[in-house]
Amino acid sequence: MTWAQRTTCSVLEQNSVEDELELSAVRHRPEGLEQLEAQTRFSRKELQILYRGFKTECPSGIVNEDTFKDIYSQFFPQGDASTYAHFLFNAFDTDHNGSVSFEDFVMGLSILLRGTVQEKLNWAFNLYDINKDGYITKEEMLDIMKAIYDMMGKCTYPVLKEETPRQHVEVFFQKMDKNKDGVVTIDEFIDCCQNDENIMRSMHLFENVL
Amino acid sequence: MATGVAAWLPFARAAAIGWMPVANCPMPVAPRDNHKRQDELIILNVSGRRFQTWRNTLDRYPDTLLGSSEKDFFYNEETKEYFFDRDPDAFRSILNFYRTGKLHYPRHECISAYDEELTFFGIIPEVIGDCCYEEYKDRKRENLERLQDDQEENKDMKLPKLNFRETIWRAFENPHTSTMALVFYYVTGFFIAISVITNVVETVPCGSTTNQKDMPCGERYTVAFFCIDTACVMIFTVEYLMRLFAAPSRYRFMRSVMSIIDVMAILPYYIGLVMTNNEDVSGAFVTLRVFRVFRIFKFSRHSQGLRILGYTLKSCASELGFLLFSLTMAIIIFATVMFYAEKGSSSSKFTSIPASFWYTIVTMTTLGYGDMVPKTIAGKIFGSICSLSGVLVIALPVPVIVSNFSRIYHQNQRADKRRAQKKARLARIRIVKSGSANAFLQSKRNGLLNELLELTGTEEDEQKLIKSTSLLESQHHHLLHCLEKTTCYPVCSLQAHEFVDEQMYKQNRLETALQNDPSRSPSICSHDSSVGTCCSHRVKRNAALPSVSVPSTHPIPMHQGPLQELRAIHIQCGDLPSHTTSRSNLNLKTDDSGRINCRGAQITTAIICLPTPSALTPDGDGLHGPPQQRPPPPLGHPAAPSIQTTTSSAGTNIIKVSAL
Numbered sequence: 034m035t036w037a038q039r040t041t042c043s044v045l046e047q048n049s050v051e052d053e054l055e056l057s058a059v060r061h062r063p064e065g066l067e068q069l070e071a072q073t074r075f076s077r078k079e080l081q082i083l084y085r086g087f088k089t090e091c092p093s094g095i096v097n098e099d100t101f102k103d104i105y106s107q108f109f110p111q112g113d114a115s116t117y118a119h120f121l122f123n124a125f126d127t128d129h130n131g132s133v134s135f136e137d138f139v140m141g142l143s144i145l146l147r148g149t150v151q152e153k154l155n156w157a158f159n160l161y162d163i164n165k166d167g168y169i170t171k172e173e174m175l176d177i178m179k180a181i182y183d184m185m186g187k188c189t190y191p192v193l194k195e196e197t198p199r200q201h202v203e204v205f206f207q208k209m210d211k212n213k214d215g216v217v218t219i220d221e222f223i224d225c226c227q228n229d230e231n232i233m234r235s236m237h238l239f240e241n242v243l
Numbered sequence: 244m245a246t247g248v249a250a251w252l253p254f255a256r257a258a259a260i261g262w263m264p265v266a267n268c269p270m271p272v273a274p275r276d277n278h279k280r281q282d283e284l285i286i287l288n289v290s291g292r293r294f295q296t297w298r299n300t301l302d303r304y305p306d307t308l309l310g311s312s313e314k315d316f317f318y319n320e321e322t323k324e325y326f327f328d329r330d331p332d333a334f335r336s337i338l339n340f341y342r343t344g345k346l347h348y349p350r351h352e353c354i355s356a357y358d359e360e361l362t363f364f365g366i367i368p369e370v371i372g373d374c375c376y377e378e379y380k381d382r383k384r385e386n387l388e389r390l391q392d393d394q395e396e397n398k399d400m401k402l403p404k405l406n407f408r409e410t411i412w413r414a415f416e417n418p419h420t421s422t423m424a425l426v427f428y429y430v431t432g433f434f435i436a437i438s439v440i441t442n443v444v445e446t447v448p449c450g451s452t453t454n455q456k457d458m459p460c461g462e463r464y465t466v467a468f469f470c471i472d473t474a475c476v477m478i479f480t481v482e483y484l485m486r487l488f489a490a491p492s493r494y495r496f497m498r499s500v501m502s503i504i505d506v507m508a509i510l511p512y513y514i515g516l517v518m519t520n521n522e523d524v525s526g527a528f529v530t531l532r533v534f535r536v537f538r539i540f541k542f543s544r545h546s547q548g549l550r551i552l553g554y555t556l557k558s559c560a561s562e563l564g565f566l567l568f569s570l571t572m573a574i575i576i577f578a579t580v581m582f583y584a585e586k587g588s589s590s591s592k593f594t595s596i597p598a599s600f601w602y603t604i605v606t607m608t609t610l611g612y613g614d615m616v617p618k619t620i621a622g623k624i625f626g627s628i629c630s631l632s633g634v635l636v637i638a639l640p641v642p643v644i645v646s647n648f649s650r651i652y653h654q655n656q657r658a659d660k661r662r663a664q665k666k667a668r669l670a671r672i673r674i675v676k677s678g679s680a681n682a683f684l685q686s687k688r689n690g691l692l693n694e695l696l697e698l699t700g701t702e703e704d705e706q707k708l709i710k711s712t713s714l715l716e717s718q719h720h721h722l723l724h725c726l727e728k729t730t731c732y733p734v735c736s737l738q739a740h741e742f743v744d745e746q747m748y749k750q751n752r753l754e755t756a757l758q759n760d761p762s763r764s765p766s767i768c769s770h771d772s773s774v775g776t777c778c779s780h781r782v783k784r785n786a787a788l789p790s791v792s793v794p795s796t797h798p799i800p801m802h803q804g805p806l807q808e809l810r811a812i813h814i815q816c817g818d819l820p821s822h823t824t825s826r827s828n829l830n831l832k833t834d835d836s837g838r839i840n841c842r843g844a845q846i847t848t849a850i851i852c853l854p855t856p857s858a859l860t861p862d863g864d865g866l867h868g869p870p871q872q873r874p875p876p877p878l879g880h881p882a883a884p885s886i887q888t889t890t891s892s893a894g895t896n897i898i899k900v901s902a903l
Contacts, residue, residue, distance in 0.1 A: 082282060082299075083253075089342070090251065108255045121258055138254070145257035153260055160261045181262060205265055226264050235263040235270040239256050 061094030063135040072136075073143035080139065087135055095132040098122050112186030120180060124160040150236050154223050168216040174202045286324035287338070292331040293324070300341050307365040309341065333360040340366060348375035354382040411489035431482055432545045438475040438538050441468060476512045479505065479538075500553075501544060508538040551655060555648040562647075566640040570607070573636050577603045577629040584622040591618065602626075607633025686720045 063069065069080055091100060098119065105118040125133050125141045144152050159165070163173045178198040185193065209217045209225045226232045263270070285301070287294040287309075304310040319326045327334070333352060337360065340346040348357065348371055361368055371379050405413065414424035445461030445468055461468050483505045490496035511531040543549040556563065578599035585593040592615040593599045602615040606629050617626045 085297075086251065089344075104251050105255065105258075108252070121261070124261070142254060142257050145260050146253075154264070157261050157264050161264075178265065181265065201265070201267070204267065209264075222264070231266070231269045232264055235266065236260065238263075238270055238273050239260065241273070241275070 061134050063094070069136065069139060073139050074147035075139065075143060083139060083142070084135060087138060095134045096138070097132050101133065109184045109186075111188060112184040114184045116176075116180035116183055120160060120163065120177060123163070124156070146239060150227070150233065151223065153236050154226050155219070158219050158222050168218055169222070170216050171202060171206060174205060174217075175199060178202050178205075287334075288319070288322070288324045288326045289329055289331045289334045290327070292334075294334070294338055296338065296341065303341060303344075304366075309337075309364060311365075313365070329360060329363065330356070333357060337361070337364050337366065340370070345372040346370050346375075347372055348379040350378060354379070354386050358383075408489050409491075411485060412491060415486055415489060427482075428545070431478065432542070434475050434478045435538055435541045435545075437471065438479075438535070441471050441475075442535050442538075472512060475538075476509050479509045479541075483509065501541075504537055504540045504543075507534050508541060511535055547655065548652075551652055552648070555644065555651055558651070559644045559647050562640045562643045566637070569636055569639075573607065573632060574600055574603045577607070577625065577632075580625050581617060581622060581629070584625050585617055585619055588618045588622070593617075593622075603629060606630045608637065609633060682716070683720050683723050686716065687724065 063084070066077060066080060069075075070077055073080070075083065088094065090096075090104065096104075101122045102115045102118040105121065106114040108114070122133065123129075125137050127137055127140070141156070144156050148156070158169070161169045161173060161177050163176060175198060178201050182193060182198050182201075187193070206215075206217065208229075209221055211221050211225070282297050282299050284295050285298050287296070301309045301314075308314055314325050317325045317327055333349075333356065336347050336349055346366065346368075358368065368379065414421055414427070418424045418428035446459050448457040449460040449463050483502070486502070486505075487493060487496065496502055511534050514531055543553060575596075578596050581602060582593050582596045582599045585591045585599075593602065599615075602617075604610075605612050605615075606626060609630060611630075617623050
């Protein structure tokens, strides 16, 4: 249902400048307000506010990965948020077309802010599962962990050591991997999280964000 | 905190859910948004033009005026809008900054006006977007340079105490600063001219004498030319040594172009002195004489145009280099071609490629001497191509050099123009300043006039003389009045100091001097008419006072009548030097303190001259002193001079004014 107008852009090179040109030639209009209202759990007013903010930052209507990284990095000035932003981008870009449109954006937010705990945990699992094969391996988790620790930056107390992410991953797997097969499946994950009080409480943390 | 992407904060917070399952520690509590209000439109009224925007838009940048609570100071309760008394055009770009996150600099705006707006609204200029930042910085730099130029002019005017060395250096660099420097400037210029002319004339063949061949004048009148040369070199040497002595940085001076030229101008002479008539070195000596022609470059200190030319050439170095390079390339190419083309023909002048260089150069610069001409057909063809291309190659870099020269020249013209305009500007500013100070004095007199009118109670005159001053003016004058009162010393014998006209002050000083020497009569002029045509007459109020009080002892001829006669005194004021020095003089000595004569506005006041009581009964505040009717002091008082002096000193506060 969504449609994108592509104006003429003859030779598509893999240049970032060309990409920008291409994007600027692309205009994306979201579906109507009613449809989005039906699909997400946001009210009309909230959708309006969200769209206004979105459109101001991305006048063309879609976000590509570089812009996404830029925006996200601005919230974490002391560290390097680009890796984590990459993972986030993939989590939001549900149809994997390399750009996040307003619908993707708002659907993701709807889950995160207004969804059930199950849905949120599902989303988180999706985030960790980099190759989307249904299993979280230690390597995937390590990547995610390193990305999170990268966001902290260098100036931390106590000083971050090389093996801190690895240790953290070990702790995570000890907790989550019930059958000790080296991977975490979605059921193990949800089970484990639902039994953990801290995690449950923190899931409700951002409910009144909008 | 990222300000431009504040709209994405909800998203970032939501995405933080991704960390939750991984976290080991419990999360902190989220802040509650107690002031959860719907996003509302707020109206910004800027000088009548209404802008509307969402409150959230402005909240994006909380460290600016519009984004913080500072804007509440501008909130207008009745109209429920925020009113700013600023330029609405500049406000557009500022509001766009909130909307788009990028600040643009509108090119038609004045840079300082724009800066002021930015400062007012609390936005730092560094957030100007890349598209406009360069332009902004360029114009700011230009403006700064212009202001600096003006300041440098001021620096020239101010003369801090310079020691001997610095004075000399300044005299050398700016010949207009003192007459001596000017004299020296012209003398050196003259001698440079003499030197150059002698160099030229030396080689002219003078009339033949008994000798067979025509001798050049130099060899005929050797002694004369040698004397002239010596004299010139003396002057140049002295000048160089003095410059060297006076230079603030000798090393830098020695490295500068002008000093090298100076050295080259005088060195050949000394080398010639040292060298004997050795045949071996005379050839080299002759070469050295060529360097004497460099004396002509010394003229560049005297001529600004020459300096500009030199500066242009220096700044166009790259273009000149390109010109040279392309010419060389073309010359080599065409010379080679011509050589091989003409190789076939017999008795060809093109004996080698270097020999063809001469032909190529002459042809490309369209000189065409004709001493070397191609004879073969191929040679002629290539020769014509050569001359056609020569025009192009030379014509291309020349406009660049010309435009550079024109730009620098006009810049210089502008600097001179600015300097000339500045004098006029400063004069005008001074007049305005003095006008405002005179306004105060005038109002003071009128104020006293009004007070006394109240005392005497003449209604009609009151209406006539009360000048309507605005509230601002009256408050300002009251302030100055308070200052005057403040400078009252605790010891009551001295009175409060006053602001007075400069002219009056000078006259007073003159008068106190004159009063001590009563034989001289100052020029006094006072008219009874109210229309001032007083040109350069200085009204000496104080002279009137003693004359009135002690008419018999004072020999000054007065046209005035008896004691209580009113006079309308016109003080015609012209342009003034600064007041501050005279005011400080006021504060220094009370004997000499008096009025400062003003020479600018016209002040028409009516003054009654009253004698002061003697110093035994000091007045305190003479301005509101005793009423006008006072008996004159005993005439012929032996202490007449003292009366006069007290008059003059206390006369500062005897401006009793009464109605006409």
